[in-house]
Structure formats: C-alpha cells, structure tokens
C-alpha cells in the first residue's frame with residue numbers, strides 16, 4: 001500500500017503570528033488516521049513550526065533548498081540546515097521555481113541528491129504549461145522532467161522520493177485538471193517508473209496531484225487509483241479547507 005499524503009504549500013504567505021495560528025488549528029483538528037500530513041511554510045517559520053509539530057502527526061517541509069552543501073552562497077539555505085531544525089521534506093522544482101527562478105532539470109537533480117544525502121524526502125514537482133498541453137506535448141515534457149531530474153537515482157534512492165504532478169495551468173487559477181486528466185498523467189508517470197525501475201518500485205512511490213485542489217474536488221481526484229494525495233496551495237492557507245481535503249480519501 002502506497003502512502004497517502006496531503007501537503008500544504010503555503011508559498012510566500014502569512015506573518016509569523018498567522019503561521020503559528022494556522023499550525024495550531026491543524027494540530028487540534030481531526031484527521032483521517034491513514035493520511036500523512038505535511039505543512040510547507042516559508043523558511044523563516046520552519047524551525048519554530050517543526051518544534052511545535054514535533055510530537056504530532058503533522059510533518060514540516062520547506063519549499064526549496066540549495067544545490068550546494070555549504071559556503072559562500074548568500075541568501076541560500078542548505079539541506080543540513082534544513083535537517084538541523086527538524087524539517088523532513090523539501091519541495092524540489094515547483095513550477096514557480098522553474099518559471100520565475102530559472103531552475104532547470106539539471107540543477108533540480110543536484111537538489112534531489114542533496115536532499116537524499118541529508119536523509120530527507122524530496123517532493124519532486126513536474127507538470128506542463130497550458131501551451132504544451134495544447135500542442136499535445138505534455139507527456140513528453142513530463143517524461144523529460146522526470147528523466148533529467150530524477151531518473152539518475154538508483155532504485156533504492158527513488159523509493160525515498162515523492163512525486164507531485166502539477167499542471168501549471170491549474171495552479172492558483174481555479175481551473176482543476178479533471179479527475180480523468182489527472183489519472184491519465186499519473187498512470188503515465190507510474191508507467192515511466194515501471195519502465196525505468198520495475199513494477200514493485202513504481203508501485204511504492206506516491207504521486208500527488210496539485211493545482212486548484214479544493215474541498216469540493218479533492219474526493220474525485222483522490223479516488224483515482226494512481227493519485228496518492230495532493231499538494232495544496234491556496235486551500236492550505238485555510239485550516240478548515242486543508243482538513244476537509246485531507247479527509248477526502
């Protein structure tokens with residue numbers, strides 16, 4: 001049985017007071033016992049929130065990391081720093097990092113290696129722009145994102161990873177991929193994993209859906225056999241919405 005995971009990517013939102021209050025609301029909420037819960041706050045709050053969540057089932061991730069180990073990289077945060085504050089997961093290659101910060105598959109492969117070397121879990125994001133879907137390029141684009149960012153890993157290492165498929169045209173737009181579109185791409189990703197690593201490895205890796213996932217569409221999305229949960233942006237900023245999504249399996 002693959003893990004079911006619901007992760008809240010808070011992006012660049014919330015003051016410290018608001019962030020702590022949101023975490024407290026989640027800590028006192030009633031969640032489906034079978035779901036792994038993850039919050040992904042801005043770096044500045046990760047340490048405090050990891051401490052607040054330490055004895056709970058809410059895990060804490062961060063939204064990015066450096067591809068370097070340490071040294072003169074002003075403004076960057078290394079995986080050993082991230083690990084030292086009790087964070088367990090790192091988003092790698094979110095479409096906003098790819099689009100606004102020029103992150104390409106080769107550097108993302110280095111970040112994945114850093115995260116794994118620190119003993120943390122990378123959540124490797126992939127997904128196409130609308131223009132690529134319109135040209136019917138979306139399968140080959142996602143394939144190259146996975147091949148170039150992830151498939152250098154051994155079978156053992158890739159089983160420590162989580163994949164998130166996020167069609168860029170569905171992120172923050174209110175337009176969700178239909179359940180069929182999500183399942184189609186998730187099944188494609190599973191097949192790529194099977195071709196590369198074999199059936200049992202492919203069956204072990206959680207593949208999350210992200211892009212305007214809300215309480216009213218989560219159930220339909222999560223009902224798909226290859227959708228193992230969600231990476232939630234906007235709706236993760238409201239405790240009751242995040243709880244409702246996490247309880248949608």
Ligand code: PGA
Pocket residue numbers: 009166170171172173174210211212213231232233234235
């Ligand atoms: P959204 O964002 O839920 O606001 O569409 C998802 C994401 O970018 O992770």
